[in-house]
Amino acid sequence: MSSPIAPPLQAAPAISLKNLRVSYGDREILHGVSFDVQQGETLVILGGSGSGKSTLLRTLVGLERPTSGEIWIKGKNLATISDEELDTLRRHMGMSFQGGALFGSMTVGENVALPLREHTKLEDPTIEIMLRLKLDQVGLSGYEDYYPSQLSGGMKKRAAVARALAMDPEILFFDEPSAGLDPIIAAGIDELIIELKKAFHMTIIVVTHELASAFLIADRMVLINKGEVVALGTPEEMKNSPHPRVRQFLDRIPEPAVSQELDYLQMLTEERHGQRR
Amino acid sequence: MELAVQIGQSVLNSLAYLGSLATLTARAGYYTVIAPFQGKPVRFQRAITQAMQVGVRCIPILSLITFFIGLILALQAAYELKKFGAINFVASAVAISMSRELGPLITAVVVIGRSGSSFAAEIGTMKVTEELDALETMAINPVQFLVTPKFIAMAVMLPCLTIWANAMGVLGGSIFGVTKAGFTFTSYINATTDALFLRDIVSGLIKSFMFGLTITAVGCQEGLTTGAGAEQVGRSTTSAVVVSIFLVILVDLVFTAIFYFLGGQ
Numbered sequence: 001m002s003s004p005i006a007p008p009l010q011a012a013p014a015i016s017l018k019n020l021r022v023s024y025g026d027r028e029i030l031h032g033v034s035f036d037v038q039q040g041e042t043l044v045i046l047g048g049s050g051s052g053k054s055t056l057l058r059t060l061v062g063l064e065r066p067t068s069g070e071i072w073i074k075g076k077n078l079a080t081i082s083d084e085e086l087d088t089l090r091r092h093m094g095m096s097f098q099g100g101a102l103f104g105s106m107t108v109g110e111n112v113a114l115p116l117r118e119h120t121k122l123e124d125p126t127i128e129i130m131l132r133l134k135l136d137q138v139g140l141s142g143y144e145d146y147y148p149s150q151l152s153g154g155m156k157k158r159a160a161v162a163r164a165l166a167m168d169p170e171i172l173f174f175d176e177p178s179a180g181l182d183p184i185i186a187a188g189i190d191e192l193i194i195e196l197k198k199a200f201h202m203t204i205i206v207v208t209h210e211l212a213s214a215f216l217i218a219d220r221m222v223l224i225n226k227g228e229v230v231a232l233g234t235p236e237e238m239k240n241s242p243h244p245r246v247r248q249f250l251d252r253i254p255e256p257a258v259s260q261e262l263d264y265l266q267m268l269t270e271e272r273h274g275q276r277r
Numbered sequence: 278m279e280l281a282v283q284i285g286q287s288v289l290n291s292l293a294y295l296g297s298l299a300t301l302t303a304r305a306g307y308y309t310v311i312a313p314f315q316g317k318p319v320r321f322q323r324a325i326t327q328a329m330q331v332g333v334r335c336i337p338i339l340s341l342i343t344f345f346i347g348l349i350l351a352l353q354a355a356y357e358l359k360k361f362g363a364i365n366f367v368a369s370a371v372a373i374s375m376s377r378e379l380g381p382l383i384t385a386v387v388v389i390g391r392s393g394s395s396f397a398a399e400i401g402t403m404k405v406t407e408e409l410d411a412l413e414t415m416a417i418n419p420v421q422f423l424v425t426p427k428f429i430a431m432a433v434m435l436p437c438l439t440i441w442a443n444a445m446g447v448l449g450g451s452i453f454g455v456t457k458a459g460f461t462f463t464s465y466i467n468a469t470t471d472a473l474f475l476r477d478i479v480s481g482l483i484k485s486f487m488f489g490l491t492i493t494a495v496g497c498q499e500g501l502t503t504g505a506g507a508e509q510v511g512r513s514t515t516s517a518v519v520v521s522i523f524l525v526i527l528v529d530l531v532f533t534a535i536f537y538f539l540g541g542q
Contacts, residue, residue: 058410061414062413062414063410063413063414086416087416088416090413090414090415090416091416093414094414095411095414097407097410097411098407099406099407101406101407101408101410101411102408102411103403103408103411104402104406104408114415114417115415115416115417118415118416118417119416163411163415167415
């Protein structure tokens with residue numbers, strides 16, 4: 001089950017993107033994104049609203065199909081994979097959604113146990129034990145019988161992480177883990193991600209626009225802007241980067257007002273052109 | 278010219294929509310009939326929960342409505358039959374129109390209001406809150422997990438409800454029959470059973486089975502194609518009800534015509 005051409009330099013990357021392009025209808029969101037994610041590293045994908053970072057994440061978990069390019073995960077190319085192979089691959093991946101996406105009609109316990117019940121032949125008592133273990137790992141012991149609607153925002157996120165962990169994934173994805181949480185609860189979620197990293201050496205991919213949390217958890221970070229990779233590097237490298245876009249993002253400088261009439265004209269015509277395509 | 282293009286476009290859209298309903302029904306059929314032999318078991322527990330919801334909980338309101346419909350039918354039929362001195366035909370008039378037409382149709386309308394709309398709202402909300410995406414990332418197929426149990430529940434429960442509705446309609450008619458048309462309760466029931474042939478009941482049940490598939494397909498399809506945002510869930514729910522009622526009437530027409538021409542030979 002390995003790809004025919006393995007890069008000889010080091011251990012194969014957990015995820016490898018090659019010139020990835022994704023479109024919704026006529027509109028191209030990602031214009032050729034390439035980078036590798038190493039085994040066991042925490043990569044933070046940074047970017048503003050509409051930068052394409054969420055689309056990138058959705059593509060990585062197979063919710064969107066690329067229009068061209070390659071995504072290699074565990075020797076499979078997500079661009080050409082069959083539905084059945086994708087389902088097999090997904091048992092090695094866990095995703096924690098922005099709003100939690102817990103099933104409202106099921107208790108927290110049933111939510112976390114769902115992947116186990118669907119994909120394993122474990123007996124109920126075993127599932128019960130694994131369920132308690134997962135809930136304990138995210139600090140939600142004793143909340144099995146609560147419904148998602150009875151939990152606070154932070155607890156919902158933790159429950160969602162427990163569900164993502166249920167199948168002991170090798171790669172864990174987070175969509176905006178601290179969005180909509182107060183700073184203390186958000187710090188708790190950051191702490192949780194760091195603990196998971198230490199405990200399981202999982203490959204973790206986090207999409208966020210929260211700078212403080214990004215610098216806390218990242219081994220490496222990648223800045224996406226308008227569907228392209230602007231910069232990729234360790235938090236140190238990013239901090240010292242002279243790249244104007246990186247500086248603008250990290251120093252929180254607002255988008256400059258359009259001053260030059262020619263630029264303005266160009267912007268208008270470019271956009272027109274983009275829409276016609 | 279403009280008009281022709283618009284008409285053509287909307288015909289194409291309608292056909293595409295019907296196609297999507299057929300595809301969804303076929304996929305649910307695959308997960309019910311073929312997939313169990315490929316190691317993907319049917320979720321009977323979920324189907325039973327759904328059947329409770331769409332079937333058993335529907336009985337009180339359905340009983341009341343069809344009881345009244347039976348009574349109304351008796352009154353309307355008697356108005357005309359009285360002129361010919363044939364008021365004792367009221368029992369067969371109620372029995373046949375209930376079992377061939379109004380039993381299945383009224384049941385379908387009640388179920389659309391209760392369940393068709395709630396399917397769209399439930400699945401639509403799950404779409405908006407990314408729960409459908411979450412199912413997919415857990416390698417659980419939403420059609421297998423959510424939609425198929427609803428199809429099974431509806432395909433089984435709608436004919437059952439229709440039988441019940443027929444009985445309640447006859448009961449409603451008997452109130453008039455006993456009080457105003459000189460029947461005793463026993464003689465009314467005897468007149469009813471004499472008037473009914475098995476094909477009257479079976480044709481109604483086949484229709485109600487088709488109604489069940491139609492309502493589920495529309496409700497689930499509207500839910501699955503809900504756009505982003507809470508107001509879109511409302512829009513899906515409304516159009517699930519409107520489209521279901523329209524399509525149920527259409528299916529009714531097609532099958533009534535088929536039974537008419539089959540029975541005529």
